[in-house]
Amino acid sequence: MRVHAVVLAFCAAILSALPAFAADPVRLGAVLSVTGPASFLGEPEKNTIQMEVDKINAAGGVLGRPLEVVILDDETDVNKAVLATDRLLKKEQVSAILGPTTSGNSLAVMAKAAAAKVPLVSCSAAEKITKPVNPYVFKVAPSDRLAAARILSHAKKQGYKKLAILTVSDGFGQAGREVLKELVPAGGFELVADEVFGPKDTDMTAQLTKIQGASPDAVICWGTNPGPAVVAKNRVQLGIKTPLYMSHGVASKKFIELAGEAAEGLLLPAGKITAAEKLPDADPEKALLVAYTKGYGERYSAPVSTFGGHGYDSLHLVVDAINAAGSDKPQAIRDALEKTKDFPGVGGIFSFTPEDHAGLGPDAFIMLGIANGDWVIVGE
Amino acid sequence: MLSGAPQYLVSGLTQGAAYGLIGLGFTMIFNTTGIINFAQGEFVMLGGMLAVWFAASGLPLVVAVLCACLATAVVGALMERLAIRPLAGAPAINAVIITIGVSILLRGGAMLAFGKDTVALPAFTGTAPILALGAAIQPQSLWVLAVTLALLAALKLFFAATIQGKAMLACACQQKAASLVGISVARMALLSFGLSGLIGAAAGAILAPITMTAYDVGMMLGLKGFAACILGGLGNPFGAAAGGLVLGVLEAFGAGYVASGYKDAFAFVVLLLLLFVKPSGLFGQAGVERV
Numbered sequence: 001m002r003v004h005a006v007v008l009a010f011c012a013a014i015l016s017a018l019p020a021f022a023a024d025p026v027r028l029g030a031v032l033s034v035t036g037p038a039s040f041l042g043e044p045e046k047n048t049i050q051m052e053v054d055k056i057n058a059a060g061g062v063l064g065r066p067l068e069v070v071i072l073d074d075e076t077d078v079n080k081a082v083l084a085t086d087r088l089l090k091k092e093q094v095s096a097i098l099g100p101t102t103s104g105n106s107l108a109v110m111a112k113a114a115a116a117k118v119p120l121v122s123c124s125a126a127e128k129i130t131k132p133v134n135p136y137v138f139k140v141a142p143s144d145r146l147a148a149a150r151i152l153s154h155a156k157k158q159g160y161k162k163l164a165i166l167t168v169s170d171g172f173g174q175a176g177r178e179v180l181k182e183l184v185p186a187g188g189f190e191l192v193a194d195e196v197f198g199p200k201d202t203d204m205t206a207q208l209t210k211i212q213g214a215s216p217d218a219v220i221c222w223g224t225n226p227g228p229a230v231v232a233k234n235r236v237q238l239g240i241k242t243p244l245y246m247s248h249g250v251a252s253k254k255f256i257e258l259a260g261e262a263a264e265g266l267l268l269p270a271g272k273i274t275a276a277e278k279l280p281d282a283d284p285e286k287a288l289l290v291a292y293t294k295g296y297g298e299r300y301s302a303p304v305s306t307f308g309g310h311g312y313d314s315l316h317l318v319v320d321a322i323n324a325a326g327s328d329k330p331q332a333i334r335d336a337l338e339k340t341k342d343f344p345g346v347g348g349i350f351s352f353t354p355e356d357h358a359g360l361g362p363d364a365f366i367m368l369g370i371a372n373g374d375w376v377i378v379g380e
Numbered sequence: 381m382l383s384g385a386p387q388y389l390v391s392g393l394t395q396g397a398a399y400g401l402i403g404l405g406f407t408m409i410f411n412t413t414g415i416i417n418f419a420q421g422e423f424v425m426l427g428g429m430l431a432v433w434f435a436a437s438g439l440p441l442v443v444a445v446l447c448a449c450l451a452t453a454v455v456g457a458l459m460e461r462l463a464i465r466p467l468a469g470a471p472a473i474n475a476v477i478i479t480i481g482v483s484i485l486l487r488g489g490a491m492l493a494f495g496k497d498t499v500a501l502p503a504f505t506g507t508a509p510i511l512a513l514g515a516a517i518q519p520q521s522l523w524v525l526a527v528t529l530a531l532l533a534a535l536k537l538f539f540a541a542t543i544q545g546k547a548m549l550a551c552a553c554q555q556k557a558a559s560l561v562g563i564s565v566a567r568m569a570l571l572s573f574g575l576s577g578l579i580g581a582a583a584g585a586i587l588a589p590i591t592m593t594a595y596d597v598g599m600m601l602g603l604k605g606f607a608a609c610i611l612g613g614l615g616n617p618f619g620a621a622a623g624g625l626v627l628g629v630l631e632a633f634g635a636g637y638v639a640s641g642y643k644d645a646f647a648f649v650v651l652l653l654l655l656f657v658k659p660s661g662l663f664g665q666a667g668v669e670r671v
Contacts, residue, residue, distance in 0.1 A: 039496065197640055200600065202591030205391050206636035209384040226498035226592050233590075237509045238387070238516045258500045258592060261507060 025068040026061070026095065026328045028318060029088030031109065032123070032311075033101035036076025042101040044308030045123055046071055047300050048292075049098065049315050055295075062322050069315070070094060074105055081105035082112070089116045095328045098314040099123050104171065110137050119334040121317055123310035126175065130357040136334055138357045140313040140347055142271070142364040147248045148179045150269040150365040151220060152187045154378070155245070160217035164193035166207055166231060168223030172249055173199075176222035192216050197227055205234045212240060224249040229258035236262040243267065248365065252305050256373055267378060269365040271306040273346050275375040288344055309346030317343060317350060386515035388632040394521040394590065396628020397528040398424075401583035402605025403612065403620030404535070405576040411552035411615055412572035415475040419459065419483035420580055421602020422490075426452045427581025428593030429490055432499045441504060449581040455486070456577025460570050468566075483598065490595040501588040520589045527586050531579060532621055539617075548572060552615070600644070607651045613661030623662060627651075 030049060033042035049069055056067050070092050074081035081100050088094045089112065096119045100106045103126035110129065113120035114136040122129050125141035155163065165180050167173040177194070184191045192214040195207040208231070211219060219242055221231050228250045235244055244266050246255070251270035256263045272279060276289035292312060293304045320343060321336035322328050340359065343350040348364030367378040402424055409417045427448050434444035463482050467475050504523050509516040538545040550558040551568045559565050584593065584601075591597075604627065605620075612623030627647050634646035654662070 195640070198643065200597075201640070201643065203391050203395065203632070203635075204640075205387055206384065206632065207640055209387050209636065213384075226594070229498075229500070229592065233507070236507060237518050239509055239511065254497065258498060260500060260502065 023065040025066040026063065026322060027092065028067070028069045028096050028098060028315075029092055029094035030069055030071045030098040030311075030314075031074050031081055031084045031088065031100045031105070032071060032098075033076040033105070034071075034073040036074075038076040038102045041123070041307040041310075042073070042076070044296075044302075044305050045099070045101060045311030046073075047302075048296065048308040048311035051295060051299050052312060052315050056319060062319055063326065063328065065328075067319070069098070074100060076102060076105075078105055078108045081109055085109040085112050089113070089118060094118065095322075095330050096121065096318045096333050098311070098318065102171075103129065103175075106139070110134060113137065116330075117334075118330045119318070119321075119337055121314040121337070123307075123314055127358075133355060133357050135338075138317070138337055138352060138359070140317065140345065140350070140359070141310050142248075142347055142360045143358060144176050144179045144247075145183070146360065146362055147269040147365055148176065148183050149362060150367060151245045151247075151267075152183055152189070153362075154267065154367050155189070155218055156187065158218070158243075160243075161190060162192045162214075162216045163189045164195070164211045164214055164216035164219045165191065166193075166195045166197065166204070166211060166219060166221045168199050168227050169196050170199045170223075173223050176247060176249075180220060180222065197223070197231070199223075199227060201227060202230060203234065204231045205238060208234050208238055208240060212238070212242070216242060218243040218245060220245045220247075222247040222249065225255055226258055229255060229262070232259040232262040232266060248306070251368070253303055256370060263370045263373070266370050268368055268370075270368045270375075271309060271347050271364060272366055273304060273306055273309050275366070275368055275377055278375060278377050285344055285349070289346060292346060306347070313345035313347050313350070316345060384636050385633075386513050388636040389629060390515045390517050390521060392629035392632030393625060394518075394524050394628070395631065396608075396625035397524050397621075398583045398587045398601075398624070399604045399608040399627050400621035400624025401528055401531065401579055402601055403608035403624050404531075404617050405580045405583075406606055406609045407615060407617045407620045408572045408576045408579070410609075411617075412548055413464070413472075413475070413569045414555075415464070415472045415479065416606070417573070417576065418476065418479045418602065418606075419486060420576065420605060421598035421600070422483045422486040423452050423456060423577045423580030423598075424584035424587075424601045424605070425490060425593065425595065425598035426455060426486065426577075427584025428501065428588035428597070429494050429499070429584075429595065430581070431585040431588060432501050432593065433494060435501060441502065445582075445585045448585050449578050452581030452584075453574045453578040456580075457570055457574040459577075460573035464569070464573070465566065483602070487595060487598060494595055496595065498592050498594040500592045501585070503589040504586075518590065520586075524586045524590070527582060528621070531582060532618065535617060544571065604647060607647050611651055611654060611661055613663040616661075616663050619661060619663030626662070 032045050034046050053069050061067050072084035074084050101123050103124040106122040106124045106129050114134050119136050122139040127143050129139045163184055167177040193211045197204050221228050228246050246268040248269050251274045272285050273289050276293050279286045296304045321333045325332040325336035338352050340352045348360045350359035352359045369376045369378045405420045430448035430451050431445045434447045459482050463478050503520045505519045547563045548568050608624035608627050609620035612619030631646050635643040
């Protein structure tokens with residue numbers, strides 16, 4: 001009886017694997033925060049990877065073999081991310097790992113991938129992931145430093161001298177605060193106020209009143225929704241006319257929706273995907289971004305985001321490296337990844353070198369303004 | 381140094397009025413049934429989320445807010461019918477634990493139904509600030525204060541002038557005696573849960589344009605409302621409203637002059653200090669039976 005069942009199951013397995021390809025699949029793994037606090041990042045990453053894998057397979061796969069990505073959910077939990085990575089390396093025997101979604105989880109699992117000599121392409125932004133360079137670890141999310149630099153170069157052009165910063169007291173905000181406290185004085189500005197708000201705070205009038213007391217030329221607010229939307233509303237409420245820069249952490253239509261009229265006239269650095277339709281036709285990235293936006297919208301009936309783009313970039317960089325190397329051996333993928341040059345991704349044009357595993361330049365961010373509830377591309 | 385004071389006062393009173401309303405909900409249920417309803421914060425969340433949902437489905441804002449309040453009142457009544465009444469005769473602490481369960485259920489249900497995103501409700505009458513006495517007041521803040529006062533006045537009337545209201549007071553005073561003179565204690569409990577849902581939802585809906593709302597805001601708001609009614613003296617509805625205002629103002633000044641990061645801590649520190657000095661709260665009579 002039992003033998004019977006085993007034979008049946010075996011036949012079923014063979015039959016189900018037959019129609020598409022006869023060859024062994026190319027196996028990749030992904031550790032993403034599909035649920036938990038960072039699900040707004042992980043969910044679009046997972047959706048994008050699944051969509052792109054289907055597309056690649058429909059077009060004949062990789063090296064003439066089917067592509068398979070084992071996606072594990074770490075629930076935005078460091079311990080679960082470590083366990084998931086272990087499973088991908090030992091049990092699933094994957095050739096490369098995409099993710100993790102969050103910086104904390106990426107830092108926690110990096111060493112494991114490196115010890116197993118399997119390349120890992122993180123979807124998170126922390127500089128520590130690629131500084132110092134670990135030969136097996138790459139990342140696709142642009143560093144906060146690039147976004148801050150983009151804001152400051154715009155402020156420089158406007159002739160601002162005195163800047164105030166208002167950051168959220170979580171990982172994203174505090175990383176941004178460190179970068180700003182370093183770059184603001186280095187850029188020849190004076191930092192006149194440094195205020196903080198809690199991720200769940202619903203009233204920032206106290207901080208804004210204090211900042212106004214220091215009379216800055218412009219304010220930089222660094223956080224993810226919903227805090228910055230409250231800041232925007234309070235600013236209008238207090239009748240403050242000082243220009244306000246937001247961070248790339250709120251570069252989505254969701255922010256405009258939350259802040260409503262209070263979003264008018266704000267400025268922020270964002271990946272090109274945020275305003276893909278508005279890019280000039282000459283932009284080398286435009287076709288790719290518009291196609292991705294359209295495909296994602298059709299399949300998931302949800303707006304596209306920068307975050308899903310990180311999933312796209314990590315997958316396609318690895319696939320590109322496999323094609324370039326002509327092999328799916330982890331070491332070959334790693335070597336080919338490091339030679340990646342001018343690869344057009346959603347987050348920007350990637351070029352890795354042995355000294356630079358982050359791969360993006362300042363052109364990863366464009367400056368956007370908000371007018372009539374929509375994005376406008378602002379020049380330098 | 382005092383430049384921000386008027387601004388902090390306005391922010392504090394606005395937040396405080398909402399805390400007071402939430403505290404009022406706690407008090408109503410406590411008075412009639414003797415239990416603390418820890419799902420009160422979830423009523424507030426439902427008020428905000430449902431108002432946004434009704435507004436998004438095309439209803440005019442006023443209608444959406446009213447629908448949200450009524451729907452939450454129904455949720456409150458259902459909660460009493462399905463989760464609290466079957467426990468009749470059990471110790472009050474069992475019912476209190478059940479309310480914690482209901483709050484988790486409502487939070488999870490809201491997450492599945494409305495998603496995990498923060499959502500905003502448009503302000504009732506524009507966002508052009510009114511400048512007065514060195515503070516910028518949002519029109520919505522005036523709405524919050526006005527609705528709070530209106531609800532307080534309506535409740536005062538309800539308790540003083542209607543037979544239902546008097547019956548509820550009687551239940552609060554002495555349940556056995558009340559049922560002996562023919563008051564249905566069960567019906568009063570149902571009514572108090574429904575009213576509590578209505579008041580909580582009103583607080584959530586009027587606050588949503590200012591603070592925005594999400595499926596998980598209930599926990600903190602519930603705790604603040606609970607602190608407000610302890611501060612005012614448990615069992616005294618108008619003490620709860622006053623306690624809320626005191627709490628809101630303390631929070632705003634704490635955030636402005638000390639450190640905004642510790643905003644949530646101020647309320648609870650003050651509450652503890654007060655309870656050491658005057659365990660019955662600001663306006664409570666000593667000897668109230670505690671759960």
